[in-house]
Amino acid sequence: MSAGKRGALIIFEGCDRSGKTTQSRLLVELLKSKDIPVQAMNFPDRSSCIGQMINSYLTNSKDLPDEVIHLLFAANRWEHMNQVKQKLLEGVTLVVDRYSHSGVAYSAAKGLHIDWCYAPERGLIKPDAVFYLRAPANDLASRGKYGEERYERAEFQGRVAQVFDRLCSQEASYWHQFDASQPAEDLHAQIVSITEELLPKVATQPLDKLS
Numbered sequence: 001m002s003a004g005k006r007g008a009l010i011i012f013e014g015c016d017r018s019g020k021t022t023q024s025r026l027l028v029e030l031l032k033s034k035d036i037p038v039q040a041m042n043f044p045d046r047s048s049c050i051g052q053m054i055n056s057y058l059t060n061s062k063d064l065p066d067e068v069i070h071l072l073f074a075a076n077r078w079e080h081m082n083q084v085k086q087k088l089l090e091g092v093t094l095v096v097d098r099y100s101h102s103g104v105a106y107s108a109a110k111g112l113h114i115d116w117c118y119a120p121e122r123g124l125i126k127p128d129a130v131f132y133l134r135a136p137a138n139d140l141a142s143r144g145k146y147g148e149e150r151y152e153r154a155e156f157q158g159r160v161a162q163v164f165d166r167l168c169s170q171e172a173s174y175w176h177q178f179d180a181s182q183p184a185e186d187l188h189a190q191i192v193s194i195t196e197e198l199l200p201k202v203a204t205q206p207l208d209k210l211s
């Protein structure tokens with residue numbers, strides 16, 4: 001990469017089974033094929049100590065108060081922030097499967113106040129783009145392996161989608177909404193087109209923080 005050019009922080013958000021993992025993988029493969037420095041990440045990162053507690057909660061082997069699991073998800077992002085910053089400044093684009101807005105959407109859908117949910121996310125590096133994959137909860141419920149984890153109930157996912165919709169309209173300057181019901185290849189083509197415009201645009205911009 002040329003001196004002073006940074007990578008982009010690209011986030012995939014959406015309800016469970018909306019295709020984030022599929023689209024992140026396709027985007028990373030495409031960028032690699034063009035020799036663009038890129039790395040995949042995902043939250044929660046279940047490999048750390050905090051991530052293992054989150055995994056126990058999601059797989060229903062441990063119960064925790066809503067506030068506690070919310071703060072653990074946020075802490076799981078904070079424990080990676082130095083690495084995220086370093087990679088971006090080295091010119092590596094990060095394609096991340098879920099980030100702060102998942103934290104806010106799932107906890108607010110349980111009834112926690114949205115401002116309280118947002119508080120521990122403030123100060124994290126702000127995404128350059130959020131790709132929001134949206135589809136009716138019933139469509140997603142028919143996809144493979146749905147129902148294995150704690151939040152995979154269509155009624156709850158409907159409430160999560162409502163919060164994501166609200167965040168999408170509030171943060172319209174960097175959110176892009178896609179119809180996640182369309183074929184994966186069509187979705188990928190639209191995501192690539194936005195990414196190709198985004199990378200040169202943000203390369204000389206300073207990193208920003210969520211506020």
Ligand code: T5A
Nearest residue numbers: 016017018019020021022043044073103106143144151184
């Ligand atoms: N959570 C997470 C919080 O509460 N707070 C937080 O801060 C964070 C970070 C785990 C849970 O944690 C919660 C949210 C989640 O409930 P996760 O591990 O990311 O988060 O779990 P999921 O979102 O459920 O991840 P999945 O891998 O299960 O779903 P994806 O990544 O959205 O979907 P994907 O790509 O794996 O595809 C699912 C299925 O659909 C098919 C795929 O082949 C696959 O079978 N598919 C399509 N089918 C039709 N059309 C398309 N366009 C398709 N794209 C993919």
